[in-house]
Amino acid sequence: MRPIEIPDFSFNSPLANVVIELERLRGDLGTSTTPSEVFGQLKQLFQLMTSIMSARIEGNRTSILEIVEGAQENTARDRSVRSAAPDFSDGVKEIILLEEASKFIDEHIHAGTTISHALVRELHRIAVSGLEREGDRTPGSYRTTDVVIQGSDHRPPPFASIQADMQELLDFINQEMDRKFDLLKVAIAHHRFVWIHPFGNGNGRTCRLLTYAIMVSQGFTATTDYRAVDPTAVFGADRESYYRHLEAADSLEPATTIQWCTYLLGGMLKDLRKLNKLGNHDFVVDELLVPSLERARQAGIISLEEFEALKIFAVRTTVKATDLSNVVLGSSVVRSQFIRRLINRRLVEPIAEGKRSYRLVMAPGPLTPFILRQLDKLEFLPQILRDDA
Incomplete structure (x- = not known):
């Protein structure tokens, strides 16, 4: 040898x-x-x-x-x-x-x-x-x-x-x-x-x-x-x-x-x-995340209100309940309950245990297939993943 x-x-x-x-x-x-x-x-x-x-x-x-x-x-x-x-x-x-x-x-x-x-x-x-x-x-x-x-x-x-x-x-x-x-x-x-x-x-x-x-x-x-x-x-x-x-x-x-x-x-x-x-944040937001959220909305996975809220998560990276005040109307309790529902569905998660700042969940979660489809559209996926993306 x-x-x-x-x-x-x-x-x-x-x-x-x-x-x-x-x-x-x-x-x-x-x-x-x-x-x-x-x-x-x-x-x-x-x-x-x-x-x-x-x-x-x-x-x-x-x-x-x-x-x-x-x-x-x-x-x-x-x-x-x-x-x-x-x-x-x-x-x-x-x-x-x-x-x-x-x-x-x-x-x-x-x-x-x-x-x-x-x-x-x-x-x-x-x-x-x-x-x-x-x-x-x-x-x-x-x-x-x-x-x-x-x-x-x-x-x-x-x-x-x-x-x-x-x-x-x-x-x-x-x-x-x-x-x-x-x-x-x-x-x-x-x-x-x-x-x-x-x-x-x-x-x-x-x-x-x-x-x-x-x-x-x-x-x-x-x-x-x-x-x-x-x-x-x-x-x-x-x-x-x-x-x-x-x-x-x-x-x-x-x-x-x-x-x-x-x-x-x-x-x-x-x-x-x-x-x-992917090192360009504008590209990640405008070409990957927002179109993926739109795909999920069209498929009925997320509501229009959730779509608008999740766009804020995509743009701001980390979000607190007060950041959603223009999208989720009502009291702070209403916004906290809204975020809790997003967490339970694994659409967002706390940035760390016990923290009240949250981020989008890309994987694994309900948004993952839609992000993969957008990656496919952007020609990021190898052939072996494209069959059912």
Whole structure:
């Protein structure tokens, strides 16, 4: 097996151009007119989208509406462990577990965190526990048998070498390198993980979670504000192309590794160019949120009074009851009752426990399908999510 390393490539190559442009956009991530409270909601929305995409790549065809309803119910139950309720369908459970694994990354990984065997195994454990069709007999443990990947010519290494192979991969991931190599490291690590195939099942989902964790550890994604930088959207744009490029790189030759890196980073560049628009608060309000609210009003999900009130939430970011005095007529008690009804329907939520300032709920909630439809209209959704958006 070839050692894991950054292949040599020309400064004038397409890959070099993509790396340079991604680094430039990376510097723009911290410059935004969109308030952090809105980014917090966008983060939840894109986290849900990413989980759906990752599951759909593996063949999960659960409808977005069913997923949103399940995720909303799971949130309402305020579960104390990272799991999904047993009464959910297997398809919904799979996505809820991916959500929980993503939250685990956001809570435990930060810039400079070492990526360890324990982290990889924990991501796998969370992602597959309790599933039937897409579960694993030994959640959180490397496989103890040899496997064959259906539909692929690649034969993963024998189980006896997995610990050593994964150690080499982790050493590569944690190796100190110049910052300009960060995303190349992400691309190469993603392919090598799939090539090793360390688990009996759930390797694709775990690999995509690990890829995001690596990017967080590199400081590429600020988990407190903006979670849109994630290559899963690239894979969801064309599932078959994703698998073709992965398989082409299985030779581990420098030329095919460069082709894989160019594919992945080129897709991320296209995605990031679109997502950077979300750093413009006027764009978020005028092009995304208000049209989504109008869609919900036309569908009868919200009343005209609620539509006018929720527009204030969209524009002001955080709202107090007094801010609604021109829309919700009557006493302060009437306005408080109005907000309570919005909270109960998960249209808005307090910005923090015990606070009397509130914000719009983008996901999961009744507005989520309408926001996704507007994102589709704005050409933000990859193909794998567009079927029923």
